[in-house]
Amino acid sequence: MSLRGRVGRHGTSGRQCQNWGDDQQQVIDLLNAIPVIRGGAAGSLHGRVVMGIASEALCQAILRFEDKQFPGQRSGFVDPAGAMWNRMLSGGVVQFEPFVIPKLFNSATAGRHFDDATL
Numbered sequence: 001m002s003l004r005g006r007v008g009r010h011g012t013s014g015r016q017c018q019n020w021g022d023d024q025q026q027v028i029d030l031l032n033a034i035p036v037i038r039g040g041a042a043g044s045l046h047g048r049v050v051m052g053i054a055s056e057a058l059c060q061a062i063l064r065f066e067d068k069q070f071p072g073q074r075s076g077f078v079d080p081a082g083a084m085w086n087r088m089l090s091g092g093v094v095q096f097e098p099f100v101i102p103k104l105f106n107s108a109t110a111g112r113h114f115d116d117a118t119l
Helices: 021-033 056-069 083-089
Strands: none
Touching: 021 056, 021 083, 056 083
16 A cells, blocks of 8 residues: 555645545545544545545645644645655554663672672
8 A cells, every 4th residue: 555646735835736536545544544533534534536636624634633643744745655654554553663671680690789880
């Protein structure tokens, strides 16, 4: 699943992006699958897709998702392979890298007292 071009409208100029029909439908489907609490549309996006023109409802849904997931950004569009697209693919859930705590002590050092000079 990937986009061929940007979907939405530029937040600063209001200019429409490429908005390929199949790209719009993918964004709509993903936003509809994401709960409102995560910035999604939760099944509320409907209507006809017009190639080259993102509907007002779609543009507002993209902005709501962006405001929730990327506060202060307000680009107004979804980039192919961009951060918003990837977040939509994850269902609006932030993916974290696993954190491994380094092993500072082992069985040979167990029970011994260390001060700053010996570490």
